Amino acid sequence: MNTAFFYALVGVGLFFLGLYALIVHAHLLRKILALNVMGCGVFLVLVALARRTGEAQPDAVPHAMVITGIVVAFSATALALTLMVKLTAATGRAELQSDERDPH
Amino acid sequence: MERNRWLLPLLLTPAMGLGYSVLSLPEHAQGLQHLVADKMEVSGVSNPVTAVLLNFRGYDTLLEMFVLLLALLGVWSLGGLSLRREAASDLVLDTMVRFLVPVLILAAAYLLWVGAHAPGGAFQAGAVLGAAGVLSLLSGWRCHLGLAPLPLRLALAAGPVAFLAMSGCTLLIAGRLLQYPPAQAGILILILETAATVSIGVTLTALFLDKQHPGNKDQT
Numbered sequence: 530m531n532t533a534f535f536y537a538l539v540g541v542g543l544f545f546l547g548l549y550a551l552i553v554h555a556h557l558l559r560k561i562l563a564l565n566v567m568g569c570g571v572f573l574v575l576v577a578l579a580r581r582t583g584e585a586q587p588d589a590v591p592h593a594m595v596i597t598g599i600v601v602a603f604s605a606t607a608l609a610l611t612l613m614v615k616l617t618a619a620t621g622r623a624e625l626q627s628d629e630r631d632p633h
Numbered sequence: 634m635e636r637n638r639w640l641l642p643l644l645l646t647p648a649m650g651l652g653y654s655v656l657s658l659p660e661h662a663q664g665l666q667h668l669v670a671d672k673m674e675v676s677g678v679s680n681p682v683t684a685v686l687l688n689f690r691g692y693d694t695l696l697e698m699f700v701l702l703l704a705l706l707g708v709w710s711l712g713g714l715s716l717r718r719e720a721a722s723d724l725v726l727d728t729m730v731r732f733l734v735p736v737l738i739l740a741a742a743y744l745l746w747v748g749a750h751a752p753g754g755a756f757q758a759g760a761v762l763g764a765a766g767v768l769s770l771l772s773g774w775r776c777h778l779g780l781a782p783l784p785l786r787l788a789l790a791a792g793p794v795a796f797l798a799m800s801g802c803t804l805l806i807a808g809r810l811l812q813y814p815p816a817q818a819g820i821l822i823l824i825l826e827t828a829a830t831v832s833i834g835v836t837l838t839a840l841f842l843d844k845q846h847p848g849n850k851d852q853t
Contacts, residue, residue: 531660534655534656534658537655538652538655538656541648541651541652541655542648542652544648544651545644545645545647545648545651548644549640549641549644552640552644553637553640574655578655578658578662579664581658581659581660581661581662581664582661582662582663582664582666583661584666586666586670586681587666588662588663588664588665588666588669589665589666589669589681589682589684589685590664590665590666590669590685590690591664592682592685593682593685593686593690593693594693596682596686596754596756596757597686597693597694597697597756599756599760600697600701600756600759600760600833600837601697601700601701603760603763603837604700604701604704604705604836604837604840605704607704607708607840607841608704608707608708608840611707611708611711611712611713612711615711615712
């Protein structure tokens with residue numbers, strides 16, 4: 530196993546760590562952070578797998594995709610934070626209302 | 634906690650499956666590297682990532698400029714994030730920002746220029762500009778001094794408009810979307826990147842601008 534696969538596995542680990550946090554935590558800020566951790570995992574997988582060319586120069590196409598992705602993730606996070614702030618201002622709590630039919 | 638009992642095994646199973654499928658990928662894969670390397674000479678730049686972003690897959694970047702603009706419109710239509718700082722100004726923070734912001738702007742310009750032949754380019758430069766803007770906003774800077782809404786909107790629209798104009802011209806002249814003539818590709822890419830850098834930097838800053846009334850700066 531070379532280093533590219535090691536980093537790709539770390540990326541997979543980050544993705545599922547984020548997914549776990551996304552499900553477990555109720556607070557919306559934690560959910561937004563978890564989504565960002567998941568996104569970082571995906572970026573890490575893409576960048577790591579681009580190193581498999583066996584030459585000095587890695588594959589440029591996944592790198593370009595990651596650069597694009599980082600900027601989109603930033604703007605999506607800003608939009609999510611705004612929605613969270615507005616929801617907190619409207620309901621007084623930074624959590625989504627649980628379903629009425631939920632036994633809890 | 635009752636419901637969380639099955640969560641860990643439920644997540645570990647796909648995690649192991651995904652890990653296994655990553656490990657079972659071929660050890661060496663060329664991907665699109667040779668395709669990119671073959672066409673580098675006609676791309677107008679010598680950095681493969683910039684060539685992919687601005688030339689071979691220019692429409693990705695074109696669409697992304699609109700994604701950024703849409704995110705900003707979404708934030709503004711919700712009234713914007715407010716970073717209003719009530720506390721007294723901090724001498725250390727203010728001094729640091731005053732030193733850092735010019736350096737960051739210079740670094741952004743360098744990254745933009747160097748993107749043609751080394752790692753760098755519009756996104757990195759735009760992100761650095763955005764960082765400078767957000768840092769200024771956090772330290773209490775407000776843009777009602779001299780920066781009227783119209784220049785702000787022009788800066789926001791510069792990137793998408795430049796890309797649209799370039800798409801239109803290349804579509805009319807070459808018959809293909811964003812297919813530059815090889816001789817002028819370098820300068821055309823630099824123009825697009827400059828407009829994109831300004832737009833990305835200003836958009837990233839404007840996402841955090843307290844923007845109750847876009848036309849009325851006195852409210853911020």
